[in-house]
Each structure stands twice: as structure tokens, then as C-alpha cells.
Amino acid sequence: MVFPALLMFVVFGVLPLIGVLVLSFAQWDGLGAIRPAGMANWGSVLSDPGLPHAIWVTFEIMILSWAVQTPVSLLIGTFLAGRQRYRGFLAVLYFVPLLLSSAAIAITYKALLDPNFGLGAGLKIGFLTQDWLGESGLAVAVVIFVVSWQFIPFHSLIYQGGVRQIPTSMYEAAAIDGAGRIRQFFSITVPQLKYTIITSSTLMVVGSLTFFDLIFVLTAGGPGDATRVLALDMYKRGFQANLMGPASVIAVLLVLIGLALALLLRRLGGSTTASQQEGA
Amino acid sequence: MRKLVRLNWLGGSAGWLWLVIVMVPLYWIVVTSFKDQSAYFSQNPFALPNAPTAANYLLVIQSDFPRYFVNSVIVTAGTIIPAVTISFLAAYAIVRGAGSRFLAGANGLFLMGLAIPLQATIIPVYLLIIRMRLYDSLLAIVLPSIAFAIPLSVLVLTNFIRDVPKELFESMRVDGATEWGMLRKLAFPLTRPALVTVAIYNGLGVWNGFLLPLILTQSPEQRTLPLALWTFQGQYSVNVPAVLASVVLTTLPIVILYAVGRRQLLSGLTAGFSR
Incomplete structure (x- = not known):
């Protein structure tokens, strides 16, 4: 009974994973014949000054969006874990961004931030009419904001589930000992959510390697190469410049970075099974 | 409370x-x-x-969006039904066959799929789809989507089937039930909530998917909604109200689903993460 799933996963999951390694040593334009190329792709990609830049942008967006999303999601998740009626109502609205596709979100923000036709021009507020997507630093900031807008609801949901697992008795005991709410938050909520934080961070960090569609539609990597993250770099080399070999090198790097980060975070938090038991 | x-x-x-x-x-x-x-x-x-x-909406509808909508429905249903079915079968086999090294190996392989950004394998998938002569068809999107859905689905479903008390299987076996009978009459009804969860999680991902349609199709006839949004935006970028109408219209089906089954949708979204 395991065979249908195994077959599908091997053909379209495992085989391509091996394939991408093989193709990183080959020359292919996406149409014609595939020829062995030895180390040529690796040599050219690793010596390309565009690579350190793409890695830098990837990590910049990964770390900054993590740093924005984690505290906000933690606060909102804790807030939503309360069972007051109005919070239930707010929760209905909070999660709406989860329903939109990255393409829809990117298109909306692109229109909204347009300096001539967007919100700023309509409201005549100078601050809003900056060329948000036309200036490097601003474009990176916009990407981080939009990523947070899209994913904070998801992580809040995870934290909400985590907070609801914390035994009430711990808060009662702390209250008797005279701990205020802020103290309780840092001494009980945060430590008790350790595995939830690790799970959520792993999803954020590994997920950020695949922010392809959002950035592709929002900035297409621009202005210049300001938001050209690795996933986009792979796409552009492979499907726009028709250099599948070098693109495969980037893909291998993406897989390696993803695995390394997942293992690192797992180390930090013990095993993943623990994080699953926590909320069982 | x-x-x-x-x-x-x-x-x-x-x-x-x-x-x-x-x-x-x-x-x-x-x-x-x-x-x-x-x-x-x-x-x-x-x-x-x-x-x-309502002129903006009319323009969007006249720009072939009903067709893209149907394509998205076909791709989503065509992915979710087989993906959940085969994941359920695999999860059942893995739980019932605990101790088999082969099944443990298969499970390990699926788990590995969770840690790897599968989008990074897109180039060989593209090669594979060309060689299978499926390029520019809806099936080209469906097949890899099924494979990408398997790891998490199997993980969530094995956790659920494992929670079914062993005694229930045992007593059914004594009564002469086959494995197939136990799967249908015992495991399936008891894991139904998990099946819905997994279907929703993967369904939303496929419905909103952009990379696979972008790379594996090219003609307008095969366009799914996210891709259609992007091309529409390219055509009408100055007509902001029309672009936004297309965003509303493509999101509407999901919003309706959300209004109907909010709880199930939300628990589906955190499938396997918060439980």
C-alpha cells in the first residue's frame, strides 16, 4: 500500500533531487542536448560576484523578516489565546491574509505602493509617495514588510495553539508569588513555548528560501539586483538566461543551506518529535 | 473554559x-x-x-477568468484527491507494518522531504515533464504537486492512525476482517478529520501555487488563477481598479470557504505544526 506514494515521491521528489546535483555538472540550455561540463558551472557560479550578493540578500531578508515576525506573532498569538468574544471576532479578520496567494498579495502591494498611481498619490501624503520599489534599501524593506504581512497570521496561529497548551496552574502559582503579567509572559509563556518557537522559526527560515513568487511578482529582483534572492537567481539563470547548469548549482546550494539551517535549529531545540508532542 | x-x-x-x-x-x-x-x-x-x-469585474470575467478558474479547480482537485488517497494508504501501511525495515525506510524518505525546499528541484522536474511530453498541460502541474504534498500528509496521517487503539484492530482481525476491511471500516472513519485537514492544507497551497504553473505551462489555455492574475496585471497595470477586481475575484472562492468552514480551514493550515 505504500507503493503508490513511494513511486510518486521517488519520481518527482527524490529523482529530481539527484537530478539537480547531476545537472549542476552539465551544460543544458533547457531545450537541446545535455552535455557533461565537469566543474565549469561550479567554477563560474562560485567566482561570480553576483553569488555573494544573492546569498547576502537571501540571509538579510531571512533574518530581518524572522526578527519582525517572531515577536509580533508571539504577542498576537498570546493575545488570541484568550477566549474573550471580541478576540474571536478579531481572529476571523486576522487570518484573512493567509487565504490570498502570494501573487495576489504582491500585485496588491505593487499597486498600492506605486508612487504615481498608488495610495500615497491618492492621499497626497509625501511620506507614502516615495519610490518604494525603485530604491534598493526601500525595496528590501517593502519585501520584509509584505512577507510579514503575509505570514504573521500563520505563525500567530501556531503560537495561539502553543499558548493554549500551557497549564493554567502555572500562571496561578506565579500570580500567588506576586509575578505581574509582564513577568509571567517572560518567565512562563516564552520558556514554555520553546519548542513552538523553534518550530515556527524553522518554518520561517527554511520557508524564506522559497519566497520566489512574492518577490518575482513584486520586484522581479529589482531594482537592479537589490532583491535578487537565491531562489530568484536560480529562476533567472535557468529560465530566462537558459543556463540550466549554473542554475542547478544555485539549486544545490539552496538545498544545502535549507538542510543545514533545519539541522541547526533542530540542534537548538532538541528533537522535532518533542515539538510535536508539545501540542498533541 | x-x-x-x-x-x-x-x-x-x-x-x-x-x-x-x-x-x-x-x-x-x-x-x-x-x-x-x-x-x-x-x-x-x-x-x-x-x-x-461592476465594469471592472466584467472586464476580468471577459478576460477568460472563468476558464482559469476551471483550470485551478481541475489542478487542485486533481492533486488533492490522489495525494490524500495515496498518502493515507502509505500512512496506514507504515503504522500497521511497524517493524518492517522497508517501511521504516520509506517513512524516513518522506520525512527527509520535509526538510528540503522542494522548489529547488524545479529544473529536473521541468526536464522530466518535457521528456514525458507533458509540458504545457494541466497534468504537468498536477504530478509534481502530488509528490510535493506527500511528505507532510504522510507525517500527519501516520500520527493520527497511530492513535487508533491497537485493540480495535485486533478485535476486527479476530472477527475475520482483512487489512483492507480494517482500513475502510476502522482507520478511514477515525482519521477523517485528519484527512480533511491535510486536504485543506495542500489544497490551499496548490490553489495559490505560482512556480509550477509558471515553469511547466506556457499557453493561455492552461493558465491557473495566480498566473492569470500576474499576466492580467502585466496587461492592465495602469488600470488599478481592474487589477484589484481580479484579486478580489480570484480570492473570493477561498473567502467563501473560509466563511463556511473557518475552524477546519485554520486547523488545516497548521496541519502537523501546532498539533
């Missing part, structure tokens, strides 16, 4: 602030989509339209 003491004011103000941040763009999308272009330029962006018009 438990009533927990919490950090109220900070969480509370973050909560209300976040509400504003979420709602402002959403409100703007909906309001603007009912304005005509001149009203869009002359009116306050947040004002209700002076003369509401």
Missing part, C-alpha cells in the same frame, strides 16, 4: 494595531475595485465609490 492571566495591554495594543495593518489594504482592494478609473484618481482612496461600478 480556562481563563488565563496574560500580558494584556501590550498584547491588546499589538492586536488592534495589527488589525489596522491587515484591514487597510484589504479594505482598499475591495473599495477600489468598484470605482472606475477616473473616480480612482479623483476620489479619496478610502472613500466609498461615488458611482459604484
Whole structure:
């Protein structure tokens, strides 16, 4: 009974994973014949000054969006874990961004931030009419904001589930000992959510390697190469410049970075099974 | 119900602030989509339209969106039904065959799939689809989507089937039930909530998927909604109300689903992460 799933996963999951390694040593334009190329792709990609830049942008967006999303999601998740009626109502609205596709979100923000036709021009507020997507630093900031807008609801949901697992008795005991709410938050909520934080961070960090569609539609990597993250770099080399070999090198790097980060975070938090038991 | 003491004011103000941040763009999308272009330029962006018009929606519908909608439905259903079915069979086999090294190996392989950004394998998938002569068809999107859905589905479903008490299987076996009978009459009804969860999680991902349709199809006839949004936006970029109408229209089916089954949708979204 395991065979249908195994077959599908091997053909379209495992085989391509091996394939991408093989193709990183080959020359292919996406149409014609595939020829062995030895180390040529690796040599050219690793010596390309565009690579350190793409890695830098990837990590910049990964770390900054993590740093924005984690505290906000933690606060909102804790807030939503309360069972007051109005919070239930707010929760209905909070999660709406989860329903939109990255393409829809990117298109909306692109229109909204347009300096001539967007919100700023309509409201005549100078601050809003900056060329948000036309200036490097601003474009990176916009990407981080939009990523947070899209994913904070998801992580809040995870934290909400985590907070609801914390035994009430711990808060009662702390209250008797005279701990205020802020103290309780840092001494009980945060430590008790350790595995939830690790799970959520792993999803954020590994997920950020695949922010392809959002950035592709929002900035297409621009202005210049300001938001050209690795996933986009792979796409552009492979499907726009028709250099599948070098693109495969980037893909291998993406897989390696993803695995390394997942293992690192797992180390930090013990095993993943623990994080699953926590909320069982 | 438990009533927990919490950090109220900070969480509370973050909560209300976040509400504003979420709602402002959403409100703007909906309001603007009912304005005509001149009203869009002359009116306050947040004002209700002076003369509401459905012309933008008409333009979107006339731009073949019903067809793209059908394509998205086909791709999503065509992915989810087989993906959940084969994942369920695999999960059942893995739980019932505990101790088999082959099955443990298969399970390990699926788990590995969770740690790897599968999008990074897109180039060989593209090669594979070309060689199978499936390029530019809906099946080209469906097949890899099924494979990408398997790891998480198997993980969630094995956890659920494992929770079915062994005694139930045992007593059914004594009564002469075959494995197939136990799967149908015992495991399936008891794991139904998990099946729904997994279907929703993967369904939303496929419905909103962009990379696979972008790379594996090219003709307008095979376009799915996210890709259609992007090309529509390329054509009508100056006509902001029409672009926003296309955003509203493509999101509407999911919003309706959300209104109908909010709880199931949300628990589906965190499939395997918060449980």
C-alpha cells in the first residue's frame, strides 16, 4: 500500500533531487542536448560576484523578516489565546491574509505602493509617495514588510495553539508569588513555548528560501539586483538566461543551506518529535 | 473554559494595531475595485465609490477568468484527491507494518522531504515533464504537486492512525476482517478529520501555487488563477481598479470557504505544526 506514494515521491521528489546535483555538472540550455561540463558551472557560479550578493540578500531578508515576525506573532498569538468574544471576532479578520496567494498579495502591494498611481498619490501624503520599489534599501524593506504581512497570521496561529497548551496552574502559582503579567509572559509563556518557537522559526527560515513568487511578482529582483534572492537567481539563470547548469548549482546550494539551517535549529531545540508532542 | 492571566495591554495594543495593518489594504482592494478609473484618481482612496461600478469585474470575467478558474479547480482537485488517497494508504501501511525495515525506510524518505525546499528541484522536474511530453498541460502541474504534498500528509496521517487503539484492530482481525476491511471500516472513519485537514492544507497551497504553473505551462489555455492574475496585471497595470477586481475575484472562492468552514480551514493550515 505504500507503493503508490513511494513511486510518486521517488519520481518527482527524490529523482529530481539527484537530478539537480547531476545537472549542476552539465551544460543544458533547457531545450537541446545535455552535455557533461565537469566543474565549469561550479567554477563560474562560485567566482561570480553576483553569488555573494544573492546569498547576502537571501540571509538579510531571512533574518530581518524572522526578527519582525517572531515577536509580533508571539504577542498576537498570546493575545488570541484568550477566549474573550471580541478576540474571536478579531481572529476571523486576522487570518484573512493567509487565504490570498502570494501573487495576489504582491500585485496588491505593487499597486498600492506605486508612487504615481498608488495610495500615497491618492492621499497626497509625501511620506507614502516615495519610490518604494525603485530604491534598493526601500525595496528590501517593502519585501520584509509584505512577507510579514503575509505570514504573521500563520505563525500567530501556531503560537495561539502553543499558548493554549500551557497549564493554567502555572500562571496561578506565579500570580500567588506576586509575578505581574509582564513577568509571567517572560518567565512562563516564552520558556514554555520553546519548542513552538523553534518550530515556527524553522518554518520561517527554511520557508524564506522559497519566497520566489512574492518577490518575482513584486520586484522581479529589482531594482537592479537589490532583491535578487537565491531562489530568484536560480529562476533567472535557468529560465530566462537558459543556463540550466549554473542554475542547478544555485539549486544545490539552496538545498544545502535549507538542510543545514533545519539541522541547526533542530540542534537548538532538541528533537522535532518533542515539538510535536508539545501540542498533541 | 480556562481563563488565563496574560500580558494584556501590550498584547491588546499589538492586536488592534495589527488589525489596522491587515484591514487597510484589504479594505482598499475591495473599495477600489468598484470605482472606475477616473473616480480612482479623483476620489479619496478610502472613500466609498461615488458611482459604484461592476465594469471592472466584467472586464476580468471577459478576460477568460472563468476558464482559469476551471483550470485551478481541475489542478487542485486533481492533486488533492490522489495525494490524500495515496498518502493515507502509505500512512496506514507504515503504522500497521511497524517493524518492517522497508517501511521504516520509506517513512524516513518522506520525512527527509520535509526538510528540503522542494522548489529547488524545479529544473529536473521541468526536464522530466518535457521528456514525458507533458509540458504545457494541466497534468504537468498536477504530478509534481502530488509528490510535493506527500511528505507532510504522510507525517500527519501516520500520527493520527497511530492513535487508533491497537485493540480495535485486533478485535476486527479476530472477527475475520482483512487489512483492507480494517482500513475502510476502522482507520478511514477515525482519521477523517485528519484527512480533511491535510486536504485543506495542500489544497490551499496548490490553489495559490505560482512556480509550477509558471515553469511547466506556457499557453493561455492552461493558465491557473495566480498566473492569470500576474499576466492580467502585466496587461492592465495602469488600470488599478481592474487589477484589484481580479484579486478580489480570484480570492473570493477561498473567502467563501473560509466563511463556511473557518475552524477546519485554520486547523488545516497548521496541519502537523501546532498539533
